[in-house]
Amino acid sequence: MSVQSRSYRDIGVGRWGPLSFLSTAVLAAVVVVGAVAYSRQFIHGEIVTGLRDWGTAGGAPWGLYISFVVYFIGVSFAGISIAALVRLLRITALEPVTRMAELLTIVSLVLGAFSVLADLGQPLRGITNLFRYARPQSPFFGTFSLVMAGYLFASLVYFYLAGRRDAYLMAQQPSRLQAFYRWWAAGYRDSAAERARHERTSFLLAVAILPLLVTAHSTLGLVFGLMGGRPGWFSALQAPGFVVLAGVSGLGHIAVLAALVRWFIPEARERIGVPTFRLLGIFTMVLGMVYLYFTLIEVLTAGYAGHAQEQELVRLLLLGTYAPYFWGGIVALALAVGLGLAQGLRGRWSIGAVVAMGILVNIAAIAKRLIIVTPSLTHGSLLPYEDGVYVPTWVEVAIIIGLMSLGALVILVFSKLFPVVPLDSEPTS
């Protein structure tokens, strides 16, 4: 395909094939099921979930929702970290995935916030009170107020600025969305001075968002790590562990998303190739190794020196009720790291193997999020209460799957409205 003959439509914008329609319809249907499930909970209260009080009632007051708050916000790590790598370290091979990574950040942050709302007994009050009476002393402040007001806002600004050039280029062609592109470009004309200014602003913004990224994921870890009376949670390793696992799941997610974009938009294949996946694979592998190391130290510390209840929890994780999740996660993560190592040692990376790594690390991340929240609540009592049980109901599962589908739906629709892969440096028409 010659440069001259290329139209921006080739990047997938406005091209609705049967596959796209089918995917949209299926995703939308799942979202509707999730919304119906949520309406049950909104009307009847959280009695429709499997959540119950711990202690005498023998349940877990936090479960699937909080696990997925952690998971979704973890996935958001991808966008800004990749943007920062590209801007600060000038790793150009990752450039084609920056837009979808930033989009993933925004979408997953919003899904994380929705999961928080799903967990709240008074969601409408939550939206106002979390800001009106915000207490930075509460670690929860970081997971909602800071993430929404700071991290998400900064990411949106970054996303907007980074997209202005493409919006200008798209606005040059007649289309039904020309007005939208013109609005997004907002007077941007891609002159040398404008480009330099954007480059500088994006760089500074990336530098500014990096500490926000570490803060947001750390405070999420601190939600658990600061609970002195909760065996299995109280640990200085929680915050760094959350940051690292967020990186693993976020980068793994980008690998899967990039492969999907290649599949849906054949023209993107020449842009997103093995060099991009190789880098994603290396970063995922290294962070995965760090996380395996953290897990080892965590289990060793609690199992060797922890008090009785702490040791009981370690036993439950390694051999008891929660062992399938624990070992499932460990095996998935170890397999991913092994896949990365094998490719690295051979010096040949394959897209399929990196995508497999991405799927494996996300299975590991979900498993880990489930066992970080529940076991300490059902089995972590320091008083002689009976052990608890937590089994999620269809409502919780439907809401979470609905949220995932909502995220996929937004990304799919966005990719039809705007180039999900940044356009080539040299514009054509």
Next chain:
Amino acid sequence: MPKYAMTIDLSRCMGCRACMVACKVENNTPEGQFWMYVFRLEEGEFPETRLTFLPRPCQHCDNAPCVKVCPVGARYKREDGLVLTDFQRCIGCRYCEVACPYGVNYFHWQSPKKGQYLKWGDDAEVRERAEREVPPWHNPDHDKRYGEERRLTAGAVHYKGVMGKCTFCVHRVEKGLEPACVANCPVRVFEFGDLEDPNSSVSHKLREATRFRLLEDVGTEPRVYYLNGQPPTGEHRQLDAVKGGKGE
């Protein structure tokens, strides 16, 4: 400003759980929720077994983990030491519940189907027998605002989706009455009063008895003192665990 505290004399407690019943009736807590709970504990192997009882109200900690983690300041500590929940500000995130090591928080998972008060007005037979003397089924004291802050803190279930827990019966304390559990104990296990006042019953008790506070090494600084007994250990097994409904 008084400094309220409670003493629980374990050498007197016989595990009758009258305090639990009194609490439920006073605060109209939903089924399966126990703002006051009494552990019946067993240790040792037969025939060398020993029974002990351990009442567990909210500990009204000075360094309360629930107050620290509340993202909106709905859970707060009053100057007189009571740790209370503002039902109008609570967003129902249950962070207080997971932060508390004592398990004293109970969430209102739904609007209650079964209150502890009889719904006199709804029952035709009761209405007929009581003729016009129909008492209110809802304690109006629960709807009043207490303390300098004038916040809605007393009793259970004002709204679904908010947290509830022992209030030391703030609506009674403000009238100069004792909490319901204290007033209803048949053998005077509990004392409630002002630590600042050297002549108060709690001050007297604390001077004369050996004492401990629950989970002292977690650093919560409880305002509930246990007298003449030992803290529970890993050797204790619970007998007659009360579960009831699941917050219905």
